Amino acid sequence: MMAQYLEIKAANPGSLLFYRMGDFYELFFEDAEIAAKALGIVLTRRGKHAGQDIPMCGVPVERAEDYLNRLIGQGHRVAVCEQIEDPAEARKRGGKSVVRREVVRLVTPGTITEELLLDPARANCLLAIARAPQSGGDFSYGLAAVDISTGAFTVCEASQTALEAEIARLDPAEIVAPESLVASPGFARIAKETQRPLTPLGREAGERQSAELRIKDYFGLATLDGLGALSRAEIAAAAVALFYIERTQFGARPALGLPSRLGRDAHMEIDAATRANLELTRTLAGGREGSLIAAIDRTVTPSGGRLLAERVSAPLTDAPAILRRLDAAAFFVDDPALRKNVRAQLKSAPDLARALSRLALGRGGPRDLAALRDGLAAAHALAETLPQSSAALPEELAEAGAAAGAADPTLAARLGSALAESLPLHRRDGEFIRAAYDGALDELRALRDESRQVIAALQARYCDMAETKQLKLKHNHFLGYFIEVPQAQGERLLKPPYDAIFAHRQTMADAMRFSTRELAELEAKISSAADEALAREQTIFDELAALLLAQETEIKRAAHALAAIDVAAGLAELAAACDWTRPLVDDSLAFEIEAGRHPVVEAALRASGRVFVGNDCALSGLAGRGGRIAVVTGPNMAGKSTYLRQNALIAVLAQMGSFVPAARAHIGVVDRLFSRVGASDDLARGRSTFMVEMVETAAILNQAKERSLVILDEIGRGTATFDGLSIAWAVMEHLHEKNRARALFATHFHELTQLAKRLDRLDNLTVRVTDWNGDVVFLHEIMAGAADRSYGIQVAKLAGLPGPVVERARNLLAEFEAADRLSHVDRLVADLPLFTMSFAASSATQAPAADSAIAQAQDDALGEAIDAIDPDELSPRAAIEALYRLKQLRAERR
Numbered sequence: 063m064m065a066q067y068l069e070i071k072a073a074n075p076g077s078l079l080f081y082r083m084g085d086f087y088e089l090f091f092e093d094a095e096i097a098a099k100a101l102g103i104v105l106t107r108r109g110k111h112a113g114q115d116i117p118m119c120g121v122p123v124e125r126a127e128d129y130l131n132r133l134i135g136q137g138h139r140v141a142v143c144e145q146i147e148d149p150a151e152a153r154k155r156g157g158k159s160v161v162r163r164e165v166v167r168l169v170t171p172g173t174i175t176e177e178l179l180l181d182p183a184r185a186n187c188l189l190a191i192a193r194a195p196q197s198g199g200d201f202s203y204g205l206a207a208v209d210i211s212t213g214a215f216t217v218c219e220a221s222q223t224a225l226e227a228e229i230a231r232l233d234p235a236e237i238v239a240p241e242s243l244v245a246s247p248g249f250a251r252i253a254k255e256t257q258r259p260l261t262p263l264g265r266e267a268g269e270r271q272s273a274e275l276r277i278k279d280y281f282g283l284a285t286l287d288g289l290g291a292l293s294r295a296e297i298a299a300a301a302v303a304l305f306y307i308e309r310t311q312f313g314a315r316p317a318l319g320l321p322s323r324l325g326r327d328a329h330m331e332i333d334a335a336t337r338a339n340l341e342l343t344r345t346l347a348g349g350r351e352g353s354l355i356a357a358i359d360r361t362v363t364p365s366g367g368r369l370l371a372e373r374v375s376a377p378l379t380d381a382p383a384i385l386r387r388l389d390a391a392a393f394f395v396d397d398p399a400l401r402k403n404v405r406a407q408l409k410s411a412p413d414l415a416r417a418l419s420r421l422a423l424g425r426g427g428p429r430d431l432a433a434l435r436d437g438l439a440a441a442h443a444l445a446e447t448l449p450q451s452s453a454a455l456p457e458e459l460a461e462a463g464a465a466a467g468a469a470d471p472t473l474a475a476r477l478g479s480a481l482a483e484s485l486p487l488h489r490r491d492g493e494f495i496r497a498a499y500d501g502a503l504d505e506l507r508a509l510r511d512e513s514r515q516v517i518a519a520l521q522a523r524y525c526d527m528a529e530t531k532q533l534k535l536k537h538n539h540f541l542g543y544f545i546e547v548p549q550a551q552g553e554r555l556l557k558p559p560y561d562a563i564f565a566h567r568q569t570m571a572d573a574m575r576f577s578t579r580e581l582a583e584l585e586a587k588i589s590s591a592a593d594e595a596l597a598r599e600q601t602i603f604d605e606l607a608a609l610l611l612a613q614e615t616e617i618k619r620a621a622h623a624l625a626a627i628d629v630a631a632g633l634a635e636l637a638a639a640c641d642w643t644r645p646l647v648d649d650s651l652a653f654e655i656e657a658g659r660h661p662v663v664e665a666a667l668r669a670s671g672r673v674f675v676g677n678d679c680a681l682s683g684l685a686g687r688g689g690r691i692a693v694v695t696g697p698n699m700a701g702k703s704t705y706l707r708q709n710a711l712i713a714v715l716a717q718m719g720s721f722v723p724a725a726r727a728h729i730g731v732v733d734r735l736f737s738r739v740g741a742s743d744d745l746a747r748g749r750s751t752f753m754v755e756m757v758e759t760a761a762i763l764n765q766a767k768e769r770s771l772v773i774l775d776e777i778g779r780g781t782a783t784f785d786g787l788s789i790a791w792a793v794m795e796h797l798h799e800k801n802r803a804r805a806l807f808a809t810h811f812h813e814l815t816q817l818a819k820r821l822d823r824l825d826n827l828t829v830r831v832t833d834w835n836g837d838v839v840f841l842h843e844i845m846a847g848a849a850d851r852s853y854g855i856q857v858a859k860l861a862g863l864p865g866p867v868v869e870r871a872r873n874l875l876a877e878f879e880a881a882d883r884l885s886h887v888d889r890l891v892a893d894l895p896l897f898t899m900s901f902a903a904s905s906a907t908q909a910p911a912a913d914s915a916i917a918q919a920q921d922d923a924l925g926e927a928i929d930a931i932d933p934d935e936l937s938p939r940a941a942i943e944a945l946y947r948l949k950q951l952r953a954e955r956r
């Protein structure tokens with residue numbers, strides 16, 4: 063057995079091996095040590111290998127999902143190895159034969175389908191990445207995102223700079239990529255930053271020649287033309303995803319939809335840092351509570367919740383598409399009665415897509431059939447309810463309504479008549495088909511049950527025959543049916559004439575057990591009828607599953623339609639309950655918010671009986687001229703960060719197709735959102751607060767454009783005052799002159815407000831506070847102008863700093879203010895050349911540090927170019943071209 067174990071283990075490196083032995087999955091050697099620690103279960107020893115004890119631990123098969131869940135949650139992968147023959151078969155081959163076993167599945171974070179292992183509110187995305195060289199020496203990355211639990215399959219393409227943001231949008235549970243890509247320095251850095259499990263795949267996964275073939279083969283297509291114009295990188299990524307799925311599922315084929323392509327610019331680009339800062343789908347601490355999604359989620363189905371999360375993560379950039387979604391939400395806002403009705407119907411709709419996927423993988427159970435029964439019934443009911451509205455249905459809902467009714471309406475009824483009232487978890491337990499559904503099954507069950515009744519009646523007869531009233535008929539797994547009598551009676555039955563009828567089976571401490579030929583015959587009849595009934599039920603299960611899978615496309619469409627209706631109705635519910643308004647979204651550079659609020663802070667304040675003060679924001683600009691920048695000054699705790707974030711969130715909400723928390727909002731589509739908010743150390747990655755801040759600021763200055771929205775909170779505060787002020791100053795000039803993005807900039811450097819004198823698209827805003835008996839009172843109102851002072855000392859007093867410290871600080875402040883820092887700044891504003899001029903001068907003479915940064919980038923480019931060459935795949939001509947390119951890169955380096 064150990065030889066077999068070691069062979070299977072060697073064939074599945076990188077995974078913990080769950081080795082099936084009877085009712086347990088056992089783990090051995092290092093696997094046992096890892097699992098025992100991870101699961102908190104007992105580590106034992108069994109036998110010896112190479113003279114050493116073999117560490118071992120095990121988990122019962124019945125509870126394996128629970129343990130798998132915990133292992134996957136901790137980032138492990140598990141190979142599940144089953145017995146694939148009956149132990150009796152093995153015995154026939156000889157006493158020492160080992161039961162045949164095979165790994166039937168690799169369980170990895172990105173390929174799970176079990177309800178217990180999945181988060182109902184989140185998609186479980188497996189992300190495959192591949193890259194293809196482009197003319198000019200750059201690379202293009204293909205990303206294929208597959209959710210096996212629902213069959214969703216999308217592909218898109220990204221440049222090196224956009225790759226990180228795309229990964230953050232997809233929020234994968236696991237990333238897979240060909241080994242050669244994982245080893246390349248540029249990719250390795252990005253992959254590490256994502257902190258997601260990364261699985262490198264062997265050379266065959268990324269082979270370009272076979273990529274198209276793999277996709278055609280999986281989907282039974284003659285050509286890929288029907289999928290739209292997929293790029294080479296996208297085809298490669300899709301093929302990598304399919305390669306990995308086939309490898310982990312061992313022949314079982316998840317019911318995947320055809321890969322659908324997302325245009326490069328279809329979504330607002332939001333990098334990982336901005337997502338984290340704005341707490342879109344989880345808070346900085348990592349939880350859902352307190353995030354934007356938690357504040358706006360009013361959906362009533364798991365798939366609706368997942369679609370909403372997907373939309374929050376990927377706001378659209380196409381104004382007509384945004385309007386379509388807004389129309390759907392507005393329709394439900396305007397018809398509260400219909401909304402209520404629709405939401406009530408949705409509540410009874412279980413997770414159609416996930417149940418269907420489990421069935422397709424052969425992992426479904428009776429409850430998945432029931433989910434399809436209820437889900438399809440709800441879908442048909444909704445398809446009938448929607449058109450009953452008095453107003454015309456908006457396009458999105460009309461399409462969803464039609465899709466909801468697309469699956470064969472007899473399916474739900476068929477399942478309804480087939481399935482029993484209460485259902486077991488596993489199909490192997492049987493008893494899930496209703497009586498009178500299938501004649502053959504009814505007969506087998508009757509045979510089994512009649513024999514059981516005959517047995518029950520036997521007890522009285524055997525009492526007479528054995529001349530005792532103390533005889534009982536019992537059943538256990540080991541003996542089957544047997545007769546039990548007390549010891550003294552048993553002794554009697556061992557003797558004639560009784561021994562001719564009663565055959566001794568077992569002697570217990572105070573009882574004896576017997577059998578009879580009649581009992582054995584009846585037992586055989588029961589068990590064969592029970593076995594046959596169970597087999598018949600399995601056949602019926604397979605027939606029902608096949609019927610459902612034949613309608614796979616229609617059911618998936620219905621599932622998606624339910625989710626879309628749920629999202630629209632949920633957003634309408636939110637808008638109505640919280641008094642949100644429909645934003646005006648177009649292709650201008652507008653950004654006009656009236657009385658905007660922060661959805662999460664407002665909800666928190668409301669919960670404690672306080673009111674959020676709405677604030678306006680005007681950043682509109684003209685194409686070619688760029689948007690406006692607002693510099694917000696004001697005391698600590700006044701509400702600057704809240705104001706900055708709320709405006710970014712309003713843009714996200716509007717572009718995902720939601721109403722917004724404002725009295726009025728006009729937003730010209732934002733194509734990239736950047737935020738640098740709050741300070742957070744990233745010691746795990748070896749970066750200080752200031753370094754993180756500068757890296758994120760650098761990304762913004764290098765990438766923001768006219769259509770971007772930029773939120774900068776207290777840039778430069780993590781270093782010495784004048785360094786910080788100088789950096790903040792230069793950053794603002796760059797934003798105004800070069801990036802020209804719409805931007806909000808909160809700062810404690812009051813000196814920066816002077817810049818409004820020189821930069822025409824810059825406005826100063828401040829948050830109103832009043833001084834009441836020496837204490838600061840926050841009014842949270844944003845108004846034009848600059849703060850006269852920081853009130854830092856008053857806030858420190860509020861926070862409970864000891865009185866003498868506060869007093870001393872007051873005196874020091876008075877002295878510092880006397881030193882008159884401001885007048886110095888006034889001079890600066892008048893004297894310093896504007897950024898554009900200094901920029902022109904400085905780009906002529908590159909600083910040495912910049913030189914070395916460029917050289918470093920060129921080294922990287924050279925390295926990447928070498929990495930991209932796959933000698934086995936090069937034609938002679940491509941080889942020559944590659945050589946020229948390398949020489950050229952080297953020449954540039956000199």
Ligand SMILES: Nc1ncnc2c1ncn2[C@@H]1O[C@H](COP(=O)(O)OP(=O)(O)OP(=O)(O)O)[C@@H](O)[C@H]1O
Nearest residue numbers: 673674675676697698699700701702703704705842
């Ligand atoms: N518009 C508002 N209406 C009501 N309360 C608000 C509003 N804005 C902010 N607050 C309250 O003020 C608190 C502080 O806000 P915020 O963190 O935005 O201040 P800040 O000016 O950025 O402070 P600091 O400069 O110290 O970072 C919030 O937690 C919230 O309770």
